[in-house]
Amino acid sequence: MSEQPAFSIRRATVGDLEQVVALERVIFANDAWPEALWRSELESPHTFYLVAARADAPDELLGYAGLLSLPGGREGDVQTIGLAEEARGYGLGRELMRLLHLEAQRRGVREMFLDVRVDNPVAQALYRSFGYEEIGVRKGYYQPDNVDALVMRVAV
Structure with a gap:
């Protein structure tokens, strides 16, 4: 049995753009966000993005996750979360x-929302373990695969 690797997590910057976009294209090949969208997400004052790497290779990103919350708002959205296969x-x-x-709690958010592919039971299980519940379905949300999205919500 292999030893669990140590990971480091830090706030993402625009300097991470190239690696995040490359990783996104591997993880979400058919519906990866374009570079321009990633740039706007990383530059926005309303988002909070994290990147993860192995502790022994902090410049080689293996994952990311992001939150959107507007000032004074009580709602937040998990924009995305992605991990390389080896992570x-x-x-x-x-x-x-x-x-x-x-x-989200630090920002005063009281409810979190997210969308997840109906064909991604691993992600759904993670979200349910945090208390997320399904509140709706977006038909054909993920394109070009035409896969439905479950809309999930949790109080934080």
Whole structure:
């Protein structure tokens, strides 16, 4: 059995743009966000993004997660969360979600929302473990695959 790697997590910057976009294209090949959208997400004062790497290779990103919350708003959105294949199964996604929730609470957010593919039971299980419940379905939301999205919500 292999030893669990140590990971480092830090706030994302625009300097991470190239690596985040490259990682996004691997993780979400068919519906990856374009570079311009990523740039606006990383530059926005209303978002909070984290990046993760192995502790022994902090410049090689293996994951990311992001939160959107407007000033004075009581609602927040998990914009995205993605992990490279080799970073899965070690609790890193759980830690990224925990940190997003802490930031949401710091910002005064009381409800968090997210969309998740109906064909991604692993992500759905992670979100349910945080108390998220399904509140709706967006038909054909993920394109070009025409896959439905579950809309989920939790009080924080």
